[in-house]
Amino acid sequence: MIRALLILALTAVSALAQGYTRSNEQPPLFPREFRAAWVACVYNIDWPSRPGLSASAQQAELLRILNEAQALNLNAIIFQVRPNADALYKSSIEPWSHWLSGTMGRSPGYDPLAYCIQQAHARGIEVHAWFNPFRALPNKDIPTARNHVMRTNKGDIRPYKQYRWLDPASSFTRNRALSVILDVVKRYDIDGIHIDDYFYPYPTVVNGRPNPEFPDGKTPAQRRAYVDSFVQSMYSSVKQTKPWVRVGISPFGIWRPGHPAGIEAGIDAYEHLAGDSRKWLQKGWCDYLSPQLYWRISPRKQSYTALLAWWRSQGSRPVWPGIATARINSSEDPGRKAAEIVNQVNYSRTIGKNWVGHVHWSMKSLMQNRGGISKDLKKSAYLAPALVPPMPWLSKSTPSLPSISATLQGNTTLVRWQPVRDASKYAVQARYGKDWHSISVTYASGINLKGSPDAIAVSSVDRFGNTSQPFVISKSRRR
CATH class of the missing domain: 3.20.20.80 (Glycosidases)
Known part of the structure; x- marks a missing residue:
């Protein structure tokens, strides 16, 4: 019982220690094809x-x-x-x-x-x-x-x-x-x-x-x-x-x-x-x-x-x-x-x-x-997901940025955002160590990522295929 409580306490401390804050980091462009x-x-x-x-x-x-x-x-x-x-x-x-x-x-x-x-x-x-x-x-x-x-x-x-x-x-x-x-x-x-x-x-x-x-x-x-x-x-x-x-x-x-x-x-x-x-x-x-x-x-x-x-x-x-x-x-x-x-x-x-x-x-x-x-x-x-290309002859407007948050639960990071009114889907990227990975294109307003990425980026995608700038959060450690 004491051991179980200790594990829960350590998990909670880890989640706090590895919280995410808004970052100016720029991930690579999400693949298009x-x-x-x-x-x-x-x-x-x-x-x-x-x-x-x-x-x-x-x-x-x-x-x-x-x-x-x-x-x-x-x-x-x-x-x-x-x-x-x-x-x-x-x-x-x-x-x-x-x-x-x-x-x-x-x-x-x-x-x-x-x-x-x-x-x-x-x-x-x-x-x-x-x-x-x-x-x-x-x-x-x-x-x-x-x-x-x-x-x-x-x-x-x-x-x-x-x-x-x-x-x-x-x-x-x-x-x-x-x-x-x-x-x-x-x-x-x-x-x-x-x-x-x-x-x-x-x-x-x-x-x-x-x-x-x-x-x-x-x-x-x-x-x-x-x-x-x-x-x-x-x-x-x-x-x-x-x-x-x-x-x-x-x-x-x-x-x-x-x-x-x-x-x-x-x-x-x-x-x-x-x-x-x-x-x-x-x-x-x-x-x-x-x-x-x-x-x-x-x-x-x-x-x-x-x-x-x-x-x-x-x-x-x-x-x-x-x-x-x-x-x-x-x-x-x-x-x-x-x-x-x-x-x-x-x-x-x-x-x-x-x-x-x-x-x-x-x-x-x-x-x-x-x-x-x-x-x-x-x-x-087909090593990674790709976004369908845009249609700039029809629209060049960009959707609003999603505002995202992330919570670590065990060995999974729960990433969530509020749906963006002018978006239909979202492109999710994550950085583990030095390497960025294109993770998913989703119509949902959240995704669960394996482990604890060092940074996470989510871009809104509208019906014409236009994307917003990515909203990026990166891991911050408390002293």
Whole structure:
């Protein structure tokens, strides 16, 4: 009993002796990099593993994904919420996705997007809601709900191969896609919205021409004008609703064959998909572009590094390439090793002059640690957390400083601060001895640190990614 009381007394004395006071010390800048992965729901590629799982089983699978993203020090997931004119969230516009329950229109018993946002933010991870704007069905044989566009707007649907496509030339198509995007922006605390490369469906190309032609009687130039109009309207509408919500687009990785010189492609995305993605980057109709650079660093004809250098020279907004982590040890690309992906991550940090970042296709390959990739990334490329880069073209204001305090309890330091009104999250650093460490990005108003750091710094981060100066406290010893 006496020994226990003595230990308690010594602990209390230690806490007093190692109290913290405000310091003028300046820690190094917190790392900045967009580190994301796509989480695809179509065909149950990433999540859920199969349709018809219970709500608790789906949630458990999603938590495993988010826990691994946190362990990897990723700071965003791109979560598919509209695979084919359906919804993975509670919508009054479109039916529940059959990839959830197995039956289109049947509720999974909870709201997956709301749950994803809650759990991702609890782990310091952003959620970018991913929409397919024009795909009605990936397979014509999928049974549809009564309120699906296949039943309500048959005149706006075009058959193409196995697909059913919402015709981008139709004002209904463009307005419907925009309405569902804005509905999510308004009702959910998302950090970004994201559309992919399915503007018009991928054709088979024979002698340079698509076969078959998309059945709309329009020229490639007319189709580009419809898609351009949608992209421009989408960007301006999102910014009018919530200006801090990032708008991302992930087009086919080659704008046109021959750009840059020596680049080859069977698909001309500009002509065949109506995707003038270079224009969108140059016009500032997105906050980041993630061209799908799924090829190796060599040979030159589809070189990852040559393409990334070209893309990053086309505009002032960030280009955060899509990287095909899923092709490690795959039949699609035999012999691809994890080292190729690690090298591509490292090159994404050195090419060009804009804010750096990249996106993994897809989360499943990271969950599987395919070819040892997750282990390698943790060991070499993702050693510390990173903040998502800011958007200075939208805002350069800085949030207020947090006022922090720290208390030592046993072998843990409890760091707390009052929430800052104009901040959404906080970047935490700590110095042990001479070395500063980037510890965490958190949406919470406190964190527990191991041991007793010699100094602690916390910066506020607003919704645009701007940071305050750090509020720093350092250890002071009583005489």
